[in-house]
Amino acid sequence: MTDIKVTPLGAGQDVGRSCILLQMGGKNIMLDCGMHMGYNDERRFPDFSYIADGNLTESLDCVIISHFHLDHCGALPFMTEMVGYSGPIYMTHPTKAIAPILLEDMRKVAVERKGETNFFTSAHIKDCMKKVIAVTLHQTVQVDSEIEIKAYYAGHVLGAAMFHVKVGNQSVVYTGDYNMTPDRHLGAAWIDKCRPNILISESTYATTIRDSKRCRERDFLKKVHDCVDRGGKVLIPVFALGRAQELCILLETYWDRMNLKAPIYFAVGLTEKANNYYKMFITWTNQKIRKTFVQRNMFDFKHIRPFDKSYADTPGPMVVFATPGMLHAGLSLQLFKKWAPNENNMLIMPGYCVSGTVGAKVLSGAKKVETENRQVIEVKMSVQYMSFSAHADAKGIMQLIQYCEPQNVLLVHGEGVKMEFLKQKIQQEYGIDCYMPANGESAYIPCKPVVPVDVSLSLLKKEMALYDTVGAPDPKRPCRMHGVLVMKDNVLRLMEPEKAFGELGLNRHAIRFTSCLQLRLPGSASRAMDQIQLILNSQNTNYPVKPSEEGVLNLESVSIKMESTDKEDRKSMMISWALQDEDLATWIMSSLRQVIV
């Protein structure tokens, strides 16, 4: 079987819950296991019943999670604790540390919303995380005797990784979400030139060349500053961990340098969590200041302080980070209700909002929003959506393809129409096949069968020596090797004949080929041999003719012997050679035929 089969259960021609099934070399691997936050019934999780009738442990060899965003890992506790998958799960260390915090946040949202059914509990999240095997970047992990995975830095968010999955001689790179442009927060994605059979790449911005994140950050700082300058309040609804900390660093430094006095409050109870986040962040991004960081131990904001509910009614400007990020409940909604009617104030939405939430409504431009008790809030404050997410744009995706030189590309996590455009571009530019299966549709990617063979160092050196005369071989091109192919213990090895015989304990048997030519040559046999020697010497300079005492001529392994027959002028010439000199023997015979026969 040489085909690799890829079936997205989610993220096939859409940006939703990512869940991609990969089948190669008889192994089944699930790449990401995300959820759709918009639904409150079974539609929020991938339909696992499509995987061999839901027998996940039996059907899947492992699950790989690319990063902590819930559209990539949100269904994991459901899968392990409620569906019953008990096989191995892999993710990076920061992802393992941050994912449960976001999952807890989501669980609370679910519990808060009425009509929620079949959702995982806090204990489920914990038990699920215990089953996760954390991996380090560039560490090769052997899942079983055949599957091998290796994580690479993907940018995007803290802990995000691309995974190189290898089964036998086939390999696939799954990018998850990645970013090819370094920004202040995280570096650019990087991967070896691993030449996989398939590169499964996200394509969120398949047709866009994005403005730099720097522009968006500039915009953010300016808008916040303008708002507090005119005495307004800025509300930034955020998720518990991740973007909140990223924006905090920015504001804290800006406030410090500008000597601004307006208070910034962090109302998500996370100034403490921030410590852990930044510790992971430093380890993940920069080794240089790690030492300083660890020595000084604690991280403290000068300008950002914990929020107290009583501050909400205080006059004057302020900036508040509050949860939840979608303005559907809690403190962020309460502050929104207080501040929305004032046009001096500002709401900055830095993340995704599920339809139906106040966040989604105001982002759609609603000027009146109904909240509890049929209370209608007039939205006069300015509303800004700022996406800080770092995804590769069209240029970045093409760059990654160039880096890792895949044989095929498969696009996921993007809109169908945009993918189509990028697909054409990839095919034109790189001349490789590009696939974009829809959800539930399987892409079968044919792969050339490759049989790996070990080659001994001495044989390689010998072959290199042969090439020395014509120059070193191009490492990118196939080249011919000579040796004995030995198959032992299911391993193929190309060896020098002598070593092979030694190792296998065999006696060497040489096979010689002999051909007999009838010649018309007057005189004795020895004279005839002299004549042949002359002919061969005149026509051939590479192989010296060596006569032996027995009257035999030798050229390499070719031996020429003459015998007289009954008739005077007729001689019988025996030419004998070993396989390696087949060409030489053929040449000798044809030359002699032309001249003598």
Place this chain on the structure above:
Amino acid sequence: MGAQDETNFSAFLQKFEKALSLLKSYCDKPKSSFSENISFLLDKSLDHLKKLDSDDVCDLHLVDPTHAALMHSQGVKVFFNEVLKISKIHSIHPSIMTFAVNLMLQLTNNEVKFNLMYSESQNIFTKIQQLMETTIVENNEFKQSIMSFCLGLAKFPAGLKWLLTSGALLFIVDSLSDRTIFIRKKAEEIINLVLPLVDDVQRETIFTKLVEPILKAGNRLENHQIESDKLKPDKSAGILLALNTETVLFTIVSTAENEKLLTQSASLLAAIYAKCALENEKEHCSWETKAVSLIQLLLRRGFLRVSLRVISHSLFAWSQLEISGSFVKQLVRFMVIPILVDTDEVADHFPCYKTICQFWEDLDDSSTKSISSVLTTMLRSNSELNELTSVSLVALDKSITKLGKDLALKITRSGLFLLGCLKVPEAKRMTLMSFTPQLAINLIKSLCLYIDLYNIRWWETYETICLPLIFTKLVAYNASRNIQVTCAGLKGIKFCIQQSIHPDQVLLLNNSPESSLNEIASILHQCTVSVHWEVRDSAMEVVLEMAQLSAARYPPFQHLLINSHLLEAALSAFNDTESYVRATAIGVVAAATPVPLLWEHLSTHSNASVINSCYAVLQQDSEALARRAAAKALTLITQSGHFPSDLDRNVLYRYMSSAALSDLDWEVKLQALDFWRCIIDETLTQQGMLDGAFPEVTFSKEKQKIVRLDTKEIRSRLQTALSELGSCGCLYVLLQLVDDCDAPVREKSIRLLHHLRDVLANYQALDLHVWQSSLSPQVKTTTFTSHESLAMEHESVSKNSDLVIDEILSVTDACLVAGILADKDPKLRPDPAPVSSVDAKEFVNKINMMDIEMMLTSTSMSSDLHVVDFDSLLDDLEDCVHTDTSRPRPDCY
């Protein structure tokens, strides 16, 4: 949405029609103006209709009045006619057409509704059928909706009839080979429903289509052309055989080299044999013989893993039938062989093990003996024995519910020996090192499953007594090697303790110094200081289980917990770096609280007071999980009466008030409210209330005699209770939280107020005249501690902000983080403020003015407003019309 009542009913109809007209307006707009969000909103709007279909409506084949009105509605008909026009398929966005078909599905999902809709708008059905023949069905989303519609119809006779007569069947049959698995599966489901009703010709058409890929592919190694799930032989085994499928499949099984193709073909064949046996019970023996031959063939060809998978599939299929008990036993016997091979080296060590082996061997009959011996031989020389054993364990788990207790017992015993092999040093194969993690995890899971499912007790299989110790050995060996196996082992120990599997527990003995429980405790102690939080937490969970059981079910655990210093370990874990561990450790202390011996030990042997540690976590912990646990622990400590002095109580009230009022996690607030509920109950009980009512007489502590509780006395006692609750901060907390930003907190505090008001109302104590002011009528407001800093001095910004922004953006976050580093250790939250008191009279006055019922209704409504409110959805749909579709949309969360 209570569309059932008259007013709401017509309002809902109006709104729904409004939504449809909104959508209709899109039909004339360019597709690009359609925001993607609309598809999602449309999907959600159908949920509102679905909700009206209560179970009764569906079961009794009734029509919900709203649905009926929609069917009669002219607006709905116009919408369908407009949206499903063939001439418009290329101009209307597929999502709108999808919505139309999904709406049709909702309006025709039972026989009565279908007939009504059909009589009202037959032409809409014709239009849908016509659309099946156009290119629009190439759109995935639309095709899925059509398939769901057909599946809905296939569930009742009238709908089925329409499918068969309208020509839709051909479309469904074609969909069997659709490119997406979702559509293929739906088509298969429909076909399964349709099959009993179709005539022979139609049936043959269907099956020819079904087996086409196999017949075409033959033995070529194109594995994707055969999908085993496509050919479920549910109602079709006979026909599949008639279509030469068996021959084709058998040829594949006899010659294919590709393992996947081989597994799929052989499993399908095995399933067909099982189904044939069910269809013709009298001849089931011949089908059994065929199944045996199939396995023999696979073994002869040397495909061991495939053989095991096919046996597993066969076991599952045959165990569903009741006719072939002995054959099922044979199949179980084959599945157990990997376990037996894995363990046969222990036979000499345990004489009783031979009995088990003998049991399995005795199951072999003449026809299957050879399979057993071939399997055994092949497995002995296989290098992947562990992996193959896992295959058989998972297979047995799948069928275990059908196997019966006797077989489950035997499998459990065999599994136990496999796990027990770890103890045998002489065993060559099953050493600790050779045990793959996945096998260990699967085995632990399986054993716990069998024991739990069949309620297997120690006297039914004595080997279970060793189980806790076996798990302990596994944990001891893996603790520093494999986190997942260690956690599974600890979970196993917890399971054993819960199930009273340990002999000390089952016999309720005091654990002797030699008891193996001591060994378990020692390993647990080691695990509580593991470097991996997963191990520490799992160990702490076992300790928690022990602490909980020690109160009543198994008191000897009390001594074990004390002697093995596990309680101290829990106390140390209050400062663990991982919040999960902290929360579990606090849980241990909470569970130990009601047990006098444990509480005494905790109080005397810990450096810091347990209560102070709980305060520290409640006030300073960064994770809500730990704070919640601390609040719960403090509640339990209070309930157990461990706060002797008033001073202690005041501190406690301060912390719990602060948790209820200032914590940023609503679950912590809820837990704090639980505490205040306990305080209310306790205070009322102290005043003589029993089970929510005052008895006629009670013993007065002050007067040291029995007193009669008349209305006056009760009011006086209630006043005392309210004064106490007012001065401890409880009433202030409740009054404050009715306006909390979190709906669950609001709801709970309103319910507590409701409870208090009911008590007062029962004894006519809501009249203000009966109250005297015992405290000055003040509700202390929280002061703004940092108002000075909030008073904004608008200093002129001297620096150029653009330059500063440039400076900031030119360096990395890592450098900025370094700049923000501070030497000091910041105090995360300020100490809790003193409690605020509320006068009893003032409180009564306030609750008199509150419409508590109304507050309760609005609170429970508000918490699901954005999910179930149709108005909100309509707003969203309307807003989408104005949304700029070119704006980048949020892409990830």
